[in-house]
Amino acid sequence: QVHLVESGGGLVQAGGSLRLSCAASTRAISTYTMGWFRQTPGKEREFVAEISGSGGSAYYADSVKDRFTISRDNAKSTVYLQMNSLKPEDTAIYYCAVQIRQLILGDPGDFDSWGQGTQVTVSS
Numbered sequence: 400q401v402h403l404v405e406s407g408g409g410l411v412q413a414g415g416s417l418r419l420s421c422a423a424s425t426r427a428i429s430t431y432t433m434g435w436f437r438q439t440p441g442k443e444r445e446f447v448a449e450i451s452g453s454g455g456s457a458y459y460a461d462s463v464k465d466r467f468t469i470s471r472d473n474a475k476s477t478v479y480l481q482m483n484s485l486k487p488e489d490t491a492i493y494y495c496a497v498q499i500r501q502l503i504l505g506d507p508g509d510f511d512s513w514g515q516g517t518q519v520t521v522s523s
Contacts, residue, residue, distance in 0.1 A: 401425055401512040403495050408517030411485055419480040419517060421495030428452075429473035432498035434510055435480045437491035437519075445491075446505030448480065449498065458504060463489075485521045492516040 402424035411417055421433065434449035448469040450457045457469050468481040478495055496510035503509065 401428060401497055403497070403512055403514035405493060405495055405514040405517040408493060408519045410520045410522065413485060413487055413521055413523050415485050415521070416481070416483045417485065417519060419482065419493055419495075419519070421478040421480075421514060423476040423478075423497075426473065426476050428476055428478075428497060432501070433471060433478045434496050434498060434505075435469060435478075435493060436496065436507055436510070437489075437493045438516075439491045444494070444507045446507070447493070449505070450478065460505065482519070485519075487521045487523045490519060490521050492518050 404422045407419040430452045432449055432451050435447040436444045437447050438444045446460050447463055448459045450469045450471055454471050466484045471478045494516045495514050497512045499511045500509050
């Protein structure tokens with residue numbers, strides 16, 4: 400079982416930037432697609448972005464496209480989410496996870512080994 404730890408969240412004003420990190424307990428994640436999701440109280444977990452094991456392919460939710468960038472450093476077993484032009488509606492707990500199958504793009508059910516999450520709050 401991979402252990403993931405997210406960090407980098409915080410409070411930022413609208414229009415600001417944050418960089419989230421997801422550190423894995425094993426370099427084995429280099430062979431896996433990794434994803435970022437977010438969740439707000441009372442809502443389902445929402446897909447944000449995913450990146451292939453090599454880092455050569457990435458997909459984004461329409462709501463974050465052109466503002467967020469997912470990347471990875473397999474030598475450090477870490478996945479990043481650079482968030483720019485943040486909006487109040489980006490406020491959520493952000494989670495990273497390992498993709499264990501791919502049935503539906505961005506489906507949280509295809510991911511496992513969820514971290515504890517990091518809170519991102521964007522003030523207006």
